[in-house]
Amino acid sequence: MRTQRSHHFLLLSILFFASTFSYLRLVTATGAEPPITGNNDDTEYIRSSCNTTLYPDICYTSLSRYANAVQQNPGQLARIAIAVSFSKVHRTASYLSNLTRVADYSGNSRAALALHDCFSNLDDAVDEIRGSIKQMRQLGAAGSGTDSFLFQMSNVQTWMSAALTDEETCTDGFQDVEDCPMKSDVENRVTKVKKFTSNALALVNGYAKKGMP
Structure with missing residues (x-):
């Protein structure tokens, strides 16, 4: 009987992580957004968590569709928020990479330089x-204690903070560039990206404060 229960628990665990992985693949690989799933308690948990961020409406809109994968788990919520942020930044970086080729022939050298720096x-x-x-993904692999968890989370916080700083540096680089369609386009796109990264960092910070994986 104990063996049967163990097998049943293992199967549920595999299904849970497989479901979560499929959600993250949709976000990071294709950028597709699955339909909103989960019961009212699951979505309300995300709404409540998003209220701790600077952009709660964007947070809830982008994450509530993953309620079934989150299952009111702050760690899962932080992971998915990071994945959503990654998808947004990666897509915008790809767009800027293509735009730099056009900007090089625009005749506006200052704007082109700012764009190259922004892409970098x-x-x-x-x-x-x-x-x-x-x-x-490696959380807990180095140990299950609180100190190990906090150390690993500090790495995540450092990287997410650095990413947000890089995004802010990108838009700051256009301050001395005269207004033009390209400047407005890039600033608008990156400003939106910053909101997703800011929200992800806030949820990461909230998870880290709990002090447990």
């Missing part, structure tokens, strides 16, 4: 958020 900053942000995702 976003590219760094992509790497930093990727590092956060990797660290979250």
